[in-house]
Amino acid sequence: MKNLDDFEEDIYKCSRCGLCQTVCPVYKVTLNECSVSRSKFNMLNGIIKGDLALNKKIMEYMELCLGCNACKEFCPSSIDAREIFTAVKAEYKRKKPALISPYLIFKILLLFAGAGFSLYRLLRLDKITNQIFRGTDKLLFKRILLFNTLAKKNLKEKKKISSSKNTKTKKAVFFKGCFNKYINNDSECAVKKILKNTDIELIEKPFECCGISLLSSGEEKDFLKVAGKNLSLIPEDCDYVLTDCASCSYVLKSYEKYLPSNITPKVVSILDLIKDKTISVTGKNIKITAHKPCHEDSDFITLIKNIKGTDYIEAENFDKCCGFSGKFALTHQKISREISKRKAQDMIKTGAEFILTNCPACKLGLNQGLIETGNCEQTVMNVVEFIAQYCRIEQ
Ligand code: SF4
Ligand code: SF4
DSSP: OOOGGGGHHHHHTOOOOOHHHHHOHHHHHHOOGGGSHHHHHHHHHHHHHTSSOOOHHHHHHHHSOOOOOHHHHHOTTOOOHHHHHHHHHHHHHHHSOOSSOHHHHHHHHHHHHHHHHHHHHHTTHHHHHHHHHTTOOOHHHHHHHHHHHHHOOOSOOOSSOOOSOSOOOEEEEEEOOHHHHHTOTHHHHHHHHHHTTSSEEEEEOOOOOOOHHHHHTTOHHHHHHHHHHHHHHSOTTOSEEEESOHHHHHHHHHHHHHSOOOOGGGEEEHHHHHTTSEEEESSSOEEEEEOOOTTOOSOHHHHHHTOBTEEEOOOTTTTSOOSOTTTHHHHTHHHHHHHHHHHHHHHHHTTOSEEEESOHHHHHHHHHHHHHHTOOOSEEEEHHHHHHHHEEEEO
């Protein structure tokens, strides 16, 4: 990973015009100039010149960022704030490494959460707590309501993919996002259902998490370890590395920046595989809207607009961050909830029945926002889950 010094020229390009301030979701909520990339670049400039030290306080400012990169899109010099802040965090962590591997902690928590969730679902505790805590003001109860949105399963589990087509001409190794894998596998079920009668053979491997939280926190050592393991599991002869999450796609495509890899051209989202098909709702017309994840690089809005039998209503700020962004939602809960609330208000205004997205963290962000507004009439779904449950695809 690069060091801060490697970005000296990029940081120098900042003219302090302030355009980044107008789009930064964290600034809009906090009105804290230190959350804006311009101010962070000022601090980093001070470190490069030797006037400031890279210390805990500076790191707190680096963490005050969702990594949405809205600032890069508006910056006249296209300065990649996300990449720079990641490099700064990695440089700091190299000097002050964690005593216990953050990935080990993450994995243990995920395993416990997965097991706990299965039991929670089995006992139908989500139904009970949903009724008790609906409309609550208490943060703890709001968190329970948010977990309940994960407990709901819409699709039946199919461990094996079967097909009526005997000849499989293409091979896709399926990279299931860890969240989809351990907590709610509706998305996995949807992918298997959609690919059932195609000529694509789906291969499963024991992949680790893509490493997005490690990458964004600058945990270089652990990130390289999981990326290396994932790369070693990808068969040479596969045609696709298939994902069901925008963030996983983004990170898999970025592996080549850190390790020797030739997988980038093979990384495709399930949406890429169906974008040219005719997709139609099987029942009555459905009113939908969508949230575009910050990491989504495919034209998933066009795919959604083309679903026959739906009325798509574009929400204001549909392509702006939902405020969740993994660790940020835990470390900056108040800011995260407020950003999600504003996002949900834009979604509610559309009057749509379903909010479609393509990332499990965004699903949480949107549900977090709906809970904050106290209006939980809308259903948030991953677009592949929606297609698998309510649509048919003409092959
Ligand atoms: S938009 Fe770009 S050039 Fe302008 S202040 Fe922000 S980072 Fe600097
Ligand atoms: S990446 Fe997003 S949250 Fe971070 S400084 Fe830029 S606009 Fe703000």
